[in-house]
Amino acid sequence: MYKELHKKYIIFFLITTLAFILRFYLLNDHNAWHDEWHTLYVSDPSINFNETIQRYLGDKGDTTLTEFYPVLYLFILKFFFHLFGYYDDIGRVFSLIFGTLIIPLSMYICVKYFKKENYWFVGFLITINPFLIWQSLEIRAHSLLVFASLINLIFFFEILKKKKLIIIFLYFLSSVFLLSLWPISGPIFIGKSIYLFQQYIKNKKTFFHIYLLFILIPITYIFLNLDYLILNIGRDYHYAAISKSFFYNYHFRTFFGSIYTGGIFLILFATLIIINLRSILLNTNFDNILFYIIFFTYGSTLIYSTVRGADIMSPKYVIFLVPIILIIISNLIDNYRYKNICMAFLILVSLVNIYNNYYNWPIKRPNIKYILSDLQSYKIKTIVSNENDVFNNFLANTYNYHKYNFRLFKKDEFKHNVNSFWFICQNYPRYAYGNLKRNEIDPNCLISFSDYKKTKTIKTKDMYILQFEQIRK
Template identity: 25%
Template sequence: MADIRKYLVSNGAIILVLFVAFVLRYWNLNYQSLWLDEVHTMIESDPDTTWEYLYAYLKTIDVHPPLHYLMQKVVFIVFGHTAYVARLFSVVAGTLGVAAIYFLGKEILNKKLGIIVAVITAVNYYALYYSQEARNYIFLFLFATLSFLYLLRLIKRPTRKNSLLYAFLTLCLLYTHYYSLFLVATQAILALVFIAIEKKEERLKLFRLFLLSGLIIGIGYSFWLPVLLGKSGINSFWISSIPDSFMSTYLFTYFGNSNLLKPIIVLLLLIFFFNVAAQSETKHNIKKNPLILSFIILVSWIFLSYFIPYLRSLITVPMLFPRYTVGVLPAILLILAYGIYLFKSDLVKVIVLGVFVLLSLTDIIIVKEYYSKITKTQFDKMMGFVNDENPDNYPIINELTSWQTGFYFKSMNITADTLMGKKEALVDSILSKTSEKYDLDGFWIIRAHGDQDLSVEKRQKLESNFTRFREAHFYDAHAELFVSKHLLGSDFISISYDGFHENEGSIMEDENLIAIWGGRINSKPIDFKPGDYKVIVSAKGTSADGEYAHLKISINDSMIGEYYLTGDFDEKVFKYKAGLDSMIVVSVELDNDYASDSGEDRNVYLRNIVFKRIEKEGL
């Protein structure tokens, strides 16, 4: 017990930092939907698929090495195949990354530097972001840190244990992301430099140990080398050309492009490099001078790991992208931490570190609203809406992301068919009933990850034959249910832009909308049967002075509902009970019209109002 108490007291600071790091990474873990690349992880590491399938897919299609998928598959087998489990695995890796960089800072100089860099890493935007994403990038950060940790230990203390651990961790790095090839190439150059400057009596020993590590790494990676060589022939990629300013751009990207942090980042970099410039050492004293040693390793780590892929991007195909370079981030964080450490006063160190943490958390939590603002494609909400609103099991058109949404088909037990192909061509086939497959009473069109809408001409043609019966808009995702007008009959009534009196509102025929600039518009009289109806309003609004347009829906001058609109075409559902057969008039009123001095104006854009008799089964 006394030993445990002693350990906790002596390591209380790093334990507290790791606890905070874990909380920041775990907080609101599943608030965002899985986005496109994360869904790839869920599908490729599916525990129900065979290991042979995973290997074949990674070998022929995916652009990443296998380690993360293999580890994720094992985690899924043990703990379950869910988004929470996938992301929690990254949370653990991200927290371990903070611990790893603590040990690297401690190895470079001392425990105090380790604490400083751990604190900075705990609140770093990039390290936090990828610790909440079910992808391999935080593992790249972790293994890059550990690999360089044992590279440094091998340089400072040439032992077989350090040689073997360096080889093992570097293999993990290589099997995590292909960008790690440039990190390892940098390490090879550093190894040659330190062998060359080593004292003669120690040079051979260091050479042999690096040779041992190199042989293990070479043999261990040879199993994947044919796959790598096959992918090296790629002559086109989705990444655009790399600008000359990419290094400075990436530097601030790692910190979320925070304007709050930019001045302090630049200040700490200057302090580090000015102090390095003031040093004067011979080559044999380098390992005994932490500042010079860290300069050689960290600057080489950054510069060469950028420069080598930059050259390749210029010569062959662009391959640099900020998240691919997350393996460089530990070196940048260490330089910033060293910059703080170089303040002579401990009080100043604490103040500067405290300001850095405060500005980082302010930017993350308040400016970026990281934990409360949706920023990722809402596949889960879109597919949940389709699943809940598709009792007739109508087929689904999904041009861009049909493979990815297969994960939700499986997890939500969705049995509807997916119509494969270009959405415009599929709509033509449905309208023309080119085969029995396309003779449909209804179908869905879903779009996500930037998928474009139908053309105006195609949508007008579609809506002359089908009614847009249900619709929901989510972040970067959209779902629409179209039902044939001949099916709806008297139990389903849809009022669109042409169902209102002329000269009331502004018809936007190209967008199938009617705009309300202020006041009230009235529909043409509608013949209604008695019964209970669900009333579905599809509209969006604009805001002024922080308040959105407020809408009142009335039938025969009796209000049935009211609500504030949003900037998206959301649906609002009300209930209405019709008495005897009668004619009704639907009124839609914008009752808080306002135009601000800054040019903002509250307006309403109404897509349609659908009445559905609740007694009818199915729809």
């Protein structure tokens, strides 16, 4: 028994370490884009509570844009910045921590609640999943969302087994936290409710302590988040519209990093569900909780998007499904004779996938890290920008900006009191335009300064940079 436990600890440690390395290795090369710039701007640790709320509600200095996801993540990130420093990479480290912790949590669920010896298989597939790796480096709430979802699932499994007050209380707290962090996690609770109903119908089991919790949790959530709910009920637009491709890939293309890998996992997942449909409907084991969560997450987001006309169909919104899908696949193939062949095939497919797509982030970002490293070699420390406050705040809070002692001025605040400077401008960035205007120059980037002459032009895929030197009289 001791040797077996020791072996599991070693496997947990090795796979979790690999997950950390694969994510941390990309940290230095990873850059931010528009959404993350806004996250940084709102979660500035140097401003007070009211200013944070004003920025969240749309006050972005010289622009206006409301953040419609819950403010909870921003305050947590703000506190993290306060502790460890206000740099973009610190925000990525925050996501990286939770993006790594989902691996041991997923393996723990397999071992503790499904008694599976192929827990390492689930851990390894999650470790090398490109989508989860990429999201572990986004300055957004998605990695924390997956972590919180798995923690909440663990507490739910526990309160099904025993009525310890501390576990009930922790489940209550984790549920309110999860909903407050990401309301689209609501279908997780619908799936659990269906499981409880099935338990009552099939086995005449009642869980009055859980029924009470399922009344208290939404009441508490609404009480704490009433302003947020009112804000969102009044929305007349969303960012993630339904596409036709959803009805034949069900986010699997994004979940697994490519069309081919997503297709393989989708076909396998659908086949396993069809083959085991009878047992899913008749049995009342813990697997059913995961089935219902997946089914009602897809169903709820689709119904909400079509009936209300509020599109919430981004794969990132339901990223918590990825480890759940992999746990189900692992559990189902474990029942078959050729499970080792199937696992070897999926590992091979996943390894080829991560090899081909490790650096292939779906949203192309301005390579600010490289640009600042390149500019510092010219020994010119002054940067002038005509970009908005959100971008300028991001630029001024990158690690390389401080490392190389740059000074940033907005164009209308520049005093013309230096011998030379850089003018930096976004030139039809790919995150907004794709490659449609890659050969064009944004008119806002074509600029001149009195008493200065242009001496150098640097054009990257997203930025247009000019060097100016003072005209000697």
